[in-house]
Amino acid sequence: MSLRYALLALLTAGPLTGYDAARRFGGSVGHVWHAPDSQIYPELRRMQADGLIEGEQVRWGPRSTKTRYRITEAGMQSFRSWMSKPVDHAPERDAHHMQAAYLEWADPDEARLILRTHIEYYTAHVALLTAVRDGIAARTDPAIVRRLEARPDSEHEQIVAFKVFSYSGMIARSQSEIEWASTGLELVDRLNDSTRPAT
């Protein structure tokens, strides 16, 4: 169900074709809600059937057309309603912390590789999220430029501030993963030393 609201959120910044929407999931909203193309196109059709968006045919190349979707008043109401209440917290499903809980079954070098891979993943993730956040704060990120153009100047500060806030939280959480896995590497070293006689 969150995909629907991610798509509505995108469309509050202006109309998009299905192709445009799918591309945005490669960046911007895709950083908080990943969705493959195979989910995006059918969901757009369902949203149109439900009256949340409407499609119009637009030229696409010299002899073709594409459907461009815009959010309807009913779509705006649905999005505002979703935005007005806390979203339920789903129970944890975390394969990495699950694996970490049983690292006594890995040999020390396997455990180290697992933890280093976690650190590398989140280090790259922090770099990506930080670059996007900085682009939003500087108002140079293409998605924020488009969104600000669609809204009055008086709203710009909060539009930017909440997006920077969201990214900052994801960055902090990723950093917490890096710090955690680093303590895991120290733990593997410590356990491995203590199980071997001193030489």
Place this chain on the structure above:
Amino acid sequence: MSLRYALLALLTAGPLTGYDAARRFGGSVGHVWHAPDSQIYPELRRMQADGLIEGEQVRWGPRSTKTRYRITEAGMQSFRSWMSKPVDHAPERDAHHMQAAYLEWADPDEARLILRTHIEYYTAHVALLTAVRDGIAARTDPAIVRRLEARPDSEHEQIVAFKVFSYSGMIARSQSEIEWASTGLELVDRLNDSTRPAT
């Protein structure tokens, strides 16, 4: 697929009926990988068909029996193989950070309620995870008692240490969520002050 390894992990501590396994998902492994009963029973049957576990009929009450599952050598190999390599990192799907990115669509009191609910959820989660972690560290938690009984003394230190490590990471991440949402409350106050003329 992670559910399969969560079930194998449980069974490395000794045989369980489907009912026992489902109950463990209310605590212990359920804190890192949530699964409803409706997934657990069919997965156990598939694992039996795949030769990873085997069932034996045990008495259940005066005139009934139940299937109790034990991990097979093939199941041990499958679990060790999963434990020997890093698990892929799935792309983000985080409805809360997504909603936070668009809080300009909520009115200030709605935004505050959303952020306070996030803080309350993770505050309760930290308390729960901390209690379980402390029970593991003290070796009084029933799941760790059972697991330690099944393994030689020489492994006890690392069995306990990796579980404490896993919980510590989830606690740190939950605390990061609390701190993040707290800065969000400050942001809502600040934005709300700055958009109103001083009185």
